[in-house]
Amino acid sequence: MMNFNSRFLERRNFASPNYAINKRGRTMSAATRQRRYRARRKAGRRVIMLEVDEIELSAVLEGLHFLSPMNADDDEAVQRALHDLLGVLCRAMADDA
Known part of the structure; x- marks a missing residue:
């Protein structure tokens, strides 16, 4: 890119x-x-800009099995993994409500 x-x-x-x-x-x-x-x-969607430590983010996403260690340097893979993690969290919170 x-x-x-x-x-x-x-x-x-x-x-x-x-x-x-x-x-x-x-x-x-x-x-x-x-x-x-x-x-x-x-569609009820929003774009949010976040500043995070890339090492910590990759470690968390890898630890939760949202990101393969082989893709830790791929920005698009990290973005997809974070999107997936947030989707799971949002659905879980909606189910609890």
Whole structure:
């Protein structure tokens, strides 16, 4: 996955608030972002940015068998594992209510 630093974005004029970079490195217009936001909100979903220690997160996900030790360096695998863990926790809490 490519990382775009602020200098690259400034050179390309993508640093304006009307554009964002998606996970494939392509730009998204404000209208596209708004459409995606509304679709998520309608579905009852939310995007949350978290800052965590990657070693601790990988260790917890591996210990709970949500992540294979072979995939600890794969950002997408860690993201999927965290998503799965949160899904299990949410369903368990909903069942207890």
